[in-house]
Amino acid sequence: MAVKRLLIDGRLVETGRTFSSLNPATGEVLGEAPDATVADAEAAVEAARRAFDTTRWATDREFRVKCLNQLYQALNKHKEDLRELTIAEVGAPRVSTHGAGLDEPIELVRYYADLVAGLPETEELGEIEVRGQRHRRWVEKLPAGVVTAITAYNYPTQLALAKLAPALAAGCTVVLKGAPDTPLITLALGELIASDTEIPPGVVNVLTSSEIAVGEVLTTHPGVDMVTFTGSTPTGRKIMAAASETVKKVFLELGGKSAMIVLDDADFGLAAMVASFTICSHSGQGCAITSRMLVPRAHHDAIVEQVAAMLGQVRYGDPSDADNYMGPLISERQRDKVDAMVKRAVEAGATLVTGGEKVDPGYYYKPTLLSNVDPSSEVAQEEVFGPVLAVIPFDDDDDAVRIANDSIYGLSGGVYGADQERALSVARRIRTGTIGVNGGAWFAPDAPFGGFKQSGIGREMGVAGLEEFQERKTLAVVVA
Structure with missing residues (x-):
């Protein structure tokens, strides 16, 4: 595979050094990515600053819509090439690329082109009387400015376009930095x-780098107005602290430890199936995946037995094979982390029902089920980011809510129960940004996505996702 290039100030450029991107299904080198330097990062920020301050991008909405539609057409034209690259570099199973892995993110571009074309740019507040004069007041929605967008490896196209499309629609200019584990798809x-x-040149700049210092430039440079980041909560804390030096606007989409609550009147077989296939979705490498399954104590063992049977039916292996539902973890480092957490969970008293094994070659990890998990234990509190489901017993609805909310995270979740009103009542008590009841699907371009507590700040997608990249200016004139 040919070495791809950075995009800086409208030019595709190579650097004097590269780093390797590995195919996680084999562990072999897939290709080489340019390793951007601090100087490259500074040049990208300066180009974005110049494009925002001196071109018509921030003020010409019609032109922005035209360019977004061109990008949408280009993504569709090259979709199959992007699909094969996503499967090879991300380890995403082919089936997932027809959803959140590729096809659905592409639709975000059209959604924001259509959305911004139809939204009013001003909001009238009406007139007021002050000291005998009438004053007309209104609010104008303006682009936030220069944005640095830093993405994670798990869904690189979704994460890039969920930031890029609304930022461009709003009139911002962007420096996009791809994850070191998946640089080629971002490039x-x-x-x-x-x-x-x-x-125009400078409106979008794309970097990949193995240097921590490059990320530091993007979060501290005085020419940057806003930082949007998707990744782990510990890294998000560092970015928030770094951006505070220049009081940048910060938008963070961070970790999750979402709970699926199975009420005592639920269809246990359905819940077991959903829980099993959800935790194996992209090998558990999703921030909103329900990795805690809360079940009635009296039915704990029966439900665990059903989940174990379902996990045994999950096909995993070569992600390019359409018959495989689960592919590999992204790296040996991540697989080692997952395996170590499982081992510590067993040492802490959890029961390993099935899985807990590495599979070679590549970075595969068997679908894993832990039962009788203490809700305060590490595996119940910390994000694993692997195909590991922790089953936790509860006593009643109040206990289930307490356990679900006993987390620093608040991203997503689910509730299953035959009495929908009861299930909704429980769901409303869970402090998360999204939640599905009896399999209700919330993920779509028009639905805001984000979390409570340490799962982040702000919302991606929907009108809220556009507003993250806007500032409001209140104006007034004397009319009488």
Whole structure:
């Protein structure tokens, strides 16, 4: 695979050094990515600053819509190439690329092009009388400015476009930094922007780097107005602290430890199936995945037996094979982390029902079920980011709510029960940004996504996702 290039100030550029991207299904080198330096990061920020301050991008909404539609067409034109790259670099099973792995993120671009084209740019507040004069007041929605967008490895196209599309629609300019584990797919987006759209030089800049210092530039540079980051909560805390030095606007989409609550009147077989296939979705590498299954204490053993049977039916292996539902973890480092957490959970008293094994070659880990998990234990409190489901017993509805909310996270969750009103009542008490009842699907371009507590600040997607990249200016004139 040819070495891809950075996009800086409208030019596709190579650097004097590269780093390898590995295929997680084999552990072999897939390709080389340019290893951006601090100087490259500074050049990208300066280009974005210049494009925002001196071009028509921030003020010409019609032109922005045109360019977003060009990007949408380009993504669809090259979709199959992007699909194969996503499978090879991310380890995403083919089936997932027809959803959140690729196809659904592409639709975000069209959604925001259509949304911004139809939204009013001003909000009238009406007139007031002050000292005998009438004053007309209104609010104008303006772009936040230069945005640095830093993404994680698990869904690189979704995470990039969920930031890029609304930021561009709002009139911002962007420096996008891809995750070191999945640089090639992010660089491919930059190449499409450069070759297939009229987006002006500097409006979008795309970097990949193995240097921590590059991320530090992007979060502290005085030319940056806003930082948006998706990744772990510990890293999010550091970014928030770094951005505070220049009081940047910060938008964080961080970790989760979401709970699926199975009430005593639920269809246990259905809940077991959903829990099993959800935890194996992209090998558990999803921040909103329900990795805690809360079950009635009296039915704990029966439900665990059903979940174990379902996990045994999950096909895993080569992600390019359409028959496989689960692929590998992203790296040996991540697999070692998952395996170590499982071992510590067993040492702490949890029961290993099935799984808990590495599978070679590649970075595969068997679907894993832990039962009788203490809700205060590490595996119940910390994000594993692997195919590991922790089953926790509860006594009644109040106990289930207490356990679900006993977390620093508050991203997502689910409730299952035959009495929908009761299930909804429980769901409303869970402090999370999204939640599904009896399998209700909330994920869509128009639905705001984000979390409470240490799961983040702000919302992606929907109108709220656009507003994150806007500032409001209140104006007034004397009319009489």
